[in-house]
Amino acid sequence: MISRVMSAELAEHAGQRVTIAGWVHRRRQLKSVSFLVVRDRTGLAQAVTARDLPGEESVVEVTGTVTASPQAPGGFELVAPEIEVLAEPCTAPPFDLYRPEPGATLPTILDHAPVALRHPRLRAPLEIAAAGVAGFRETLDGLGFTEIHTPKIVGSATESGANVFGIDYFGRPAYLAQSPQFCKQAMVGVFERVYEVGPVFRAEPHDTVRHLAQYTSLDAELGFVRDHRDVMAVLREAMAGMLESVRRRAASAAALLGATLPEVPAEIPAIHFTEAQRLTSSEEPDLSPAQERRLSEWALREHGSEFLFVTGYPMAKRPFYTHPDPARPGYSNGFDLLFRGLELVTGGQRLHAYADYVAALAARGEGTEAYEGYLQAFTYGMPPHGGFALGLERWTARLTGAANIRQVTAFPRDLHRLSP
């Protein structure tokens, strides 16, 4: 490996001659002195010299003597540097990476993602996302979950019916999976508690700030629950673990973005759907974005919580595999988790008896033929179980205050965008 110290470690090498390596983040050539700011994966470091400097985004190794300098990033700089250029750019970035704010529109940023993401503010959400996923896995590993990997190519477009991408699968029609729902349920029969972090695909024909054609779904499913409340308790732990991981692994990225990391209450407040309707003076069978915002405001005001569970959504609005509330038929054991005015997670208890699946499909006017692979698990004895799915990009956007989900996705895919 190129022998180097990281820019964040300069202070530990005061007085020594060391080599750093990275990209020229900024050069400033004054009359008698020049400043070279080098960016590596840990931050920025400055070198001071009298010579001509390579241009921005050149890849350099800089060897110099670590010297205290209050104006330098981190309080130290390299003096008397020797500079070796490892690679030179042949194009200038579409905007200056060294300015505090990226001076470009979102389409320009996305068209130039390979270089735009080098901007510290554009990179930061991806650091936060990585930390969040690590916390999700850590928490569930600690609770006895097993990680699974399920097929993204499926033989029938059954789960939601619409908005699937079709594939030519060796001359046969197939589809990209919209979720690992069926497989993760089947795997409850094997491991009791499973999770998957992976891509899911939605052929969303709408151009919105909240939807992508591909996103990263954090899915969990667990057996031997009493009802949906046990699933909610696990989700609470996962959410707390994700945020704790951001605090531990990506604090500076969060600080750079001015993101306030929420506290997760020991018990997240939960209200029934009918209560949510009453609070928002609605009789609609689903909650609108405006109602979700009002409910989040209510939870903050009444419970001091940025999180709110809404439980018991009407069965008619939930997928056929949803378990009804035994005490209030017509209402489900399904829930959403709202965070800062937005639905962030959907989950619930599922049906577990084969006969209940047959009946649920019949009630929706469907036969079991298209679901044979799925329903097989339930013919062999499945425990009461439930789970949830959380969209990573939506979580990251909500946490960092990004208005558009594309701002927190490295290479987004949507109605118009297939590259880079």
Next chain:
Amino acid sequence: MISRVMSAELAEHAGQRVTIAGWVHRRRQLKSVSFLVVRDRTGLAQAVTARDLPGEESVVEVTGTVTASPQAPGGFELVAPEIEVLAEPCTAPPFDLYRPEPGATLPTILDHAPVALRHPRLRAPLEIAAAGVAGFRETLDGLGFTEIHTPKIVGSATESGANVFGIDYFGRPAYLAQSPQFCKQAMVGVFERVYEVGPVFRAEPHDTVRHLAQYTSLDAELGFVRDHRDVMAVLREAMAGMLESVRRRAASAAALLGATLPEVPAEIPAIHFTEAQRLTSSEEPDLSPAQERRLSEWALREHGSEFLFVTGYPMAKRPFYTHPDPARPGYSNGFDLLFRGLELVTGGQRLHAYADYVAALAARGEGTEAYEGYLQAFTYGMPPHGGFALGLERWTARLTGAANIRQVTAFPRDLHRLSP
């Protein structure tokens, strides 16, 4: 949550009345006494009673008094049990799950995966895979890598040209990504060191024991390397971390399968391709499976290592983005890692200068048009870098001695199989 103790914890509750929950793994009704073996995610537990017992794969809660019993799994059993049935199967499994070996052919097993994977020997490889992936991430996190998630839908079929799945992408043609190669290289410009664990797709028209249409690729890529040897050093760490994780997290699964976990030498032996040719008396520009086996035997004999790096494969046999060996043009800075006679990992140093990409494509008679999104990263200054990709299922198969990769994949996808 259903209040229960896990079967593996019975010994800690000797003399107490506790509840376990799981599936009826086996029932044996003798004249005066019946044995009920319950399977949960931690193992097996036995209850002894005089009553009639629910059938295999019934989901049960069993409350009884924990009593020492040398013949019982774990040395303890539940006596005077009350049994509650949570769910009953409506079909018998296609083979007995309680027999030590699954008594079914591979097609039967795959057709009935949701129940077949409940067999301890069929579940074990998936436990080992999960442990391996956890170790992979742990190791790379510790080395300053950042996890990324890249698009699985791409606009052009450029990386290898053949064997891609076509998608109807909002009326436009698109393709399933064969690897995150291009994106992970671009992200070296952002994070220097990145990894991804995710699905990749190959429209393999051949029906072999080594290939699937979808598999889980463990990809890593890192910048500021001197050459491919730095990449090999990181791969060595990742491999050791994966195996250490299996020892720590899935030792009983490995023991059940009789899998011998290899030692990873502090430095894995490495030989140049020309030396590999000489040792196998070959002049072919690539290594055949038979040669790979002979080389592995040689490494074990000469170096006591089950791992062997072969470096310097001819440029003509490697992808266009491969970095040549500056000292021996015609040979590459690419490598394979052989393990127990099989190529397990492919990697190498990549080109990093934009002009070198243009020249490499021209030398293969290709223009840059189809690669624009990819090549963009290299116009902005990229450090010397390299990486590798490891197929999770192939790793698991090799480690557990599975003859067919489908034996270690939950729901495999191939030429013939799209369900379950």
